[in-house]
Amino acid sequence: xxxxxxxxxxSNDPLSIERGSQQVYTKxxxxxxxxxxxxxxxxxxxxxxxxxxxxxxxxxxPDAVIYGPIAPENVHTLVEEHLYKGRVVAGLQAPLKExxxxxxxxxxxxxxxxxxxRIVLERAGLIDPESIEDYIIHDGYAxxxxxxxxxxxxxxxxxxxxxxxxxxxxxxFPTGTKWKFVSKADGAQKYVICNADESxxxxxxxxxxxxxxxxxxxxxxxxAAYAVGASEGYIYIRGEYTLAQERMHRAIIKAEEMGxxxxxxxxxxxxxxxxIHSGAGAYICGEETALIESIEGKPGIPRARPPFPTTHGLxxxxxxxxxxxxxxxxxxxxxxxxxxxxxxxxxxxPGTKVYTMLGNVNVTxxxxxPMGITLREIIAIxxxxxxxxxxxxxxxxxxxxxxxIPSSLQDTPMDFDSFSKAGVSLGSGALLICDEDTCxxxxxKVLLNFFRVESCGKCNPCRIGTQRAFEILTTITEGQATxxxxxxxxxxxxxxxxxxxxxxxxxxxxxxxDILKYFRAEVEAHIRLKVCPAxxxxxxxxxxxxxxxxxxx
Amino acid sequence: MPTIKNLDDLKRIREEALEKKKLKTASGNVQVxxxxxxxxxxxxxxxxxxxxxxxxxxxxxSGISVTQTGCIGxxxxxxxxxVTVGEEPKVTYxxxxxxxxxxxxxxxxxxxxxxxxxxxxx
Ligand SMILES: Cc1cc2nc3c(=O)[nH]c(=O)nc-3n(C[C@H](O)[C@H](O)[C@H](O)COP(=O)(O)O)c2cc1C
Ligand code: SF4
Ligand code: FES
Numbered sequence: 001x002x003x004x005x006x007x008x009x010x011s012n013d014p015l016s017i018e019r020g021s022q023q024v025y026t027k028x029x030x031x032x033x034x035x036x037x038x039x040x041x042x043x044x045x046x047x048x049x050x051x052x053x054x055x056x057x058x059x060x061x062p063d064a065v066i067y068g069p070i071a072p073e074n075v076h077t078l079v080e081e082h083l084y085k086g087r088v089v090a091g092l093q094a095p096l097k098e099x100x101x102x103x104x105x106x107x108x109x110x111x112x113x114x115x116x117x118r119i120v121l122e123r124a125g126l127i128d129p130e131s132i133e134d135y136i137i138h139d140g141y142a143x144x145x146x147x148x149x150x151x152x153x154x155x156x157x158x159x160x161x162x163x164x165x166x167x168x169x170x171x172x173f174p175t176g177t178k179w180k181f182v183s184k185a186d187g188a189q190k191y192v193i194c195n196a197d198e199s200x201x202x203x204x205x206x207x208x209x210x211x212x213x214x215x216x217x218x219x220x221x222x223x224a225a226y227a228v229g230a231s232e233g234y235i236y237i238r239g240e241y242t243l244a245q246e247r248m249h250r251a252i253i254k255a256e257e258m259g260x261x262x263x264x265x266x267x268x269x270x271x272x273x274x275x276i277h278s279g280a281g282a283y284i285c286g287e288e289t290a291l292i293e294s295i296e297g298k299p300g301i302p303r304a305r306p307p308f309p310t311t312h313g314l315x316x317x318x319x320x321x322x323x324x325x326x327x328x329x330x331x332x333x334x335x336x337x338x339x340x341x342x343x344x345x346x347x348x349x350p351g352t353k354v355y356t357m358l359g360n361v362n363v364t365x366x367x368x369x370p371m372g373i374t375l376r377e378i379i380a381i382x383x384x385x386x387x388x389x390x391x392x393x394x395x396x397x398x399x400x401x402x403x404x405i406p407s408s409l410q411d412t413p414m415d416f417d418s419f420s421k422a423g424v425s426l427g428s429g430a431l432l433i434c435d436e437d438t439c440x441x442x443x444x445k446v447l448l449n450f451f452r453v454e455s456c457g458k459c460n461p462c463r464i465g466t467q468r469a470f471e472i473l474t475t476i477t478e479g480q481a482t483x484x485x486x487x488x489x490x491x492x493x494x495x496x497x498x499x500x501x502x503x504x505x506x507x508x509x510x511x512x513x514d515i516l517k518y519f520r521a522e523v524e525a526h527i528r529l530k531v532c533p534a535x536x537x538x539x540x541x542x543x544x545x546x547x548x549x550x551x552x553x
Numbered sequence: 554m555p556t557i558k559n560l561d562d563l564k565r566i567r568e569e570a571l572e573k574k575k576l577k578t579a580s581g582n583v584q585v586x587x588x589x590x591x592x593x594x595x596x597x598x599x600x601x602x603x604x605x606x607x608x609x610x611x612x613x614x615s616g617i618s619v620t621q622t623g624c625i626g627x628x629x630x631x632x633x634x635x636v637t638v639g640e641e642p643k644v645t646y647x648x649x650x651x652x653x654x655x656x657x658x659x660x661x662x663x664x665x666x667x668x669x670x671x672x673x674x675x
Binding site for chain 2: 136364365
């Protein structure tokens, strides 16, 4: 894959075209060539990116500088100053004003706009997580006050449905719809549960929210309880997250003292009690029915579904289970409204997504970006590019239940629908970014080893299938496999997907399907040539990859 | 802490808290905030925090408020310390060991010179 030092985008919506964006584009092509930059800088047209007042726009990444309106005669200065000499041309920048959506986000990160466009991580890193006053100063509990004072449960649910919020725990189920199911379910006793088990390898976004802004989860759960008619709630926090547990514990006590939890919240008749339940380190307990079993004091083994937790959950009662990040969106949506929420992200996946970036990139860490941003943008802008000397090969999303994203999908918008159309999944929010030194067979082997160990063993397809797949992958890495084994792998994957009881088994075969779809030649090289093209697998008997290639050349 | 009965109560508490915070910032016109998430602590944020508090006590510095926060997502650069002096923009520092923390107090807080080699461009 070709790497560029900068990326230039020209807006190409009807209004921009009318105002001459095509001519700007042509002129940019000429000027970039005139300075000999065509191999360093990529130039492309993009569709509507907002800011119609300043159309046509020219945006330069990774600096995320927005220029506009740009006429052909401005192009020379822009190329000479910014692209050649690396100096921002302040005079040509689009006026800084209220901006929404992805551009707002990018410039917010550059410090040109206040960073308050963060939604989920709005307060993380800004407030003292142990101070309820700090939370209140930053609009904390205002949504709860508004909900209890002015809204009926049905209004809350309908606002959430309008917002289009979808679950961030992996499956992307519409949150408002789930709340409605629980509220409509029969039963006097209902529960709400926050899933803070976060055990996907490499994911730690939920921990950041719990540690940095614990009250936001308390507020969201109390709102949820009011909306669905629950009086008890549990936060199921992964056992290793001791700091998150401590902070949450203290936050609950403070919230109780001030009347945000307990009896007669905000002076109303509504009561809600919240408890912390510590997990004990099993990945499978993140699956919602295993989690419920675990709270009931039983081994964490997923139940058969249906019935779903929305009608038969904790102690057999209707139960709402939501992920931490999903819940963290709730107070902001109710405070500012569904329409505001739609100003971020894409129409079918509004809002933002928090990602944990890992791997062969210059900057690793956590970012919150609007839905619909591309992997290329995340790598270029937030991860500050691939590490020196390495180029992008693939990314693995969402810890182990995610997908393998090859470079051909780097420009696919990262939202639920675009990704599912492309046959991949966003997963839970980890982005393991790998370079050409990563062997796809080895990667799949590591993942399958994880599933094999973490399978609860309740059902055969998963218990035996993950083990068999792991064994076959091992023989491939040793150069001992045959091409028939690849068919067996695909068959195992389809059995896993069709016959497993829970999400673990159902998605365990995904990496197998993905690597055979996108990297079949590389897998076959292990078998036909007994060579690991990435130089990772130690073949038995050992043959030096280069020698082998020469023999065949 | 009083219990909150309605939105007006909440508003009042919010204003009181803001007022208190302003007073605190006015008396201490330097704010030092240490990122204390799990990675931060694992990277030594507690030692950094301790070094800052020790230095303030030892040198009898006044007008500095030291608080903690969650993490901003820059795991690689932990421990992270953010310093705001008066009306100046906030400066974010990365890889702040106790040693670096003492330099920040001396050079930045004491003499107005930003410690460039640990500054993170945001
Ligand atoms: C094996 C497995 C592990 C899971 N781990 C988690 C987890 O750690 N955290 C989480 O929120 N959801 C996890 N889920 C998804 C939950 O079952 C459930 O879908 C989610 O908590 C629903 O919340 P949401 O609608 O807000 O996304 C896991 C699912 C499976 C199959
Ligand atoms: S699919 Fe796997 S993890 Fe899920 S219930 Fe079956 S054996 Fe257990
Ligand atoms: S605690 Fe992880 S980056 Fe700060």
